Amino acid sequence: MSQSEGHSRRMHAGAPAAPRFVGAGLRSDEIADHAQLALQRLPTLATLMARSVDPLGYRHGLQALALPQPLSRRLGRLAAEHPDLYQHHLVVAIVADFLAAGLQFADTDRQALLLAALFHDAGLADLDAMAQVGDYSKAPLNLIDAHPAMAARLLRDCPDVPEATVIAVLQHHERPDGSGYPSRLAHDALQPLGQLLAIAEAAGSVLPHRRPLALLIWLRLVRPGFRTDAIDLLVRGLHGIVLPGYSRPSESRLLILSEQLGGQAALFDDWLAQREHLRALALPDFVIERLDRIYGMLAQLGIDPQRIELALDSVADDELVTQELLALVQEIDWQLGDLLRDIERQTSPQSNWPGWRLELEALVQRLRAARGERG
Template structure:
């Protein structure tokens, strides 16, 4: 993914901004021009949904968020209030911050943030029109800040940590909300817009006066993974900056914490250990350990036999495909475009073995664990996390399809059917 691949002003973001103007004052802070020099709106004009068509009919000469202002904007003082709200009502986040160090540092650092007007506007749009994303952003920022404290990162770098976490999903506001809906089955073409959002966010932030370069780079890299399975550039290991590693782990941790499923969180850390920074995961484990021992009401646990058999079928499909691929010279060599596939599937098989199952007979151990609800619940967490891991592999295959050295999609079809069975 190159910077030149980033789309222009998104109609989805323009719609959010203009609709926000129906309930609060959104004002043009300067004249708004089309790229051909046509003046669209004068300085001081009030923006609302009536201007949506006009603002999307032309390519704008400047990004919309740089020429607008809003009343009741999300500034540093409001962010501090929002953090206090979360900490007051959520014991997990209070204990997380207390275990990390001085909990007052978060409020002090937030209150002293110098937010560019563009960032204030985007956070305001997020709070007003993307409330779940705003809540996720705030909680991710608390986790990232606590992790940075415990890691001993200098206090002078705390603002960059907060800015990276607060802005990490700015690019998602340019994505069609239907694609982000959890009930929507994303197509390969739609997934391209999801994968571009870190680049979009980076482009929006990298040239803002006073915005930390480390924070903009973390926004760009927060979906990269240490094993090279991430996006947009499939970076490996030390190619990924430390701040990006913190935000990446905080991002995924918040997603699981939202469901109050500590067992699933521990399973996520175990299964995804090769993908995330080990030091960061160790710190998060320690910060959350007072919660980890609390019982989780898992409810009735469904018989996992069918899911285990499906996993067995997947591994057999890989065995068949691997036999064909190995006939090609050096298909699994480190420099081969196919090497990632060998590495990812070897990791899946290894995880199955680590869980105590024979990959060739996945149901062999079920007989003696059927009457143990605790073990069955852990197995369910493992299978849930494995589902995400396999879906990520399917996405990675699609992202890398241009590199696959002439390998036909038909050859991958059987494997893909097992990686993402719900769409076949």
């Protein structure tokens, strides 16, 4: 559930009409058919899979799954009662198999990963009040943090489920820098299938709603926070994909772009001095590293936070630059929101962070201002 926390963290592929729940649950061949339909609805994903070393591997893998009856029934109920969440699981499964095939994982690992993808967010379906409105961003963080363990418990109750599948589900929101959840594991503590599922889950959340160029920008931005060879595989797969339908932004859209970019540039005004000040406060490394990453993206595209008018001038005459800058601003907004949530998570009442609350609150207010939030 990567983008289910924030402006797009629970955005899934458009779901078909919800199937009727059948007590016997879903058969493996039915799941494979549903995955193929999900693929066909997403041109970017379809093109990506056409470039896979095993384009039909996800389908064959799903057909070969021997789902225990409790899991078959649970998936059938998920498809009927929470179709968007079910569609998200299917997209994540397809992306996960693309990664596993491209990185030459063994067939047994690919099967374990597909099973993990099909159930990784199943715990969210138990959060009925939130699932009914489809807005998990309003959920208390302690409930959001619990959903990997809830899904893992469901799988562990079935003796035939591989332990690698359970661990992958538990770790699909962990991050190498230790800023993930629920256990804040880092680096060597993360298992390979968990690392792939984390990337597939994040990519599967944004892929249905962004054009290839925006996805490439997103991948460049998040690359340090994931397994880099898997990110690079996605970049190669997405490179050069062009979809029809681009249009030049309207004046109102350009005004919104100007306001958003202006707020973000203000956040990074004199960033090098700001960074030294924050380091002197002994803030956790992930806060400064994430801000550094965002600042680096601005610099990589030649945007000077003190002279954003130069970037805005270039937008007016070049449609591709316009699209890239719009995508960048959207990604920075998401990254800032993601950082805010991680700060909130790690500064909860049970946290033992030191007492520089005033400085931290000032930083949070600046982050909110950069996102255009009021109050």
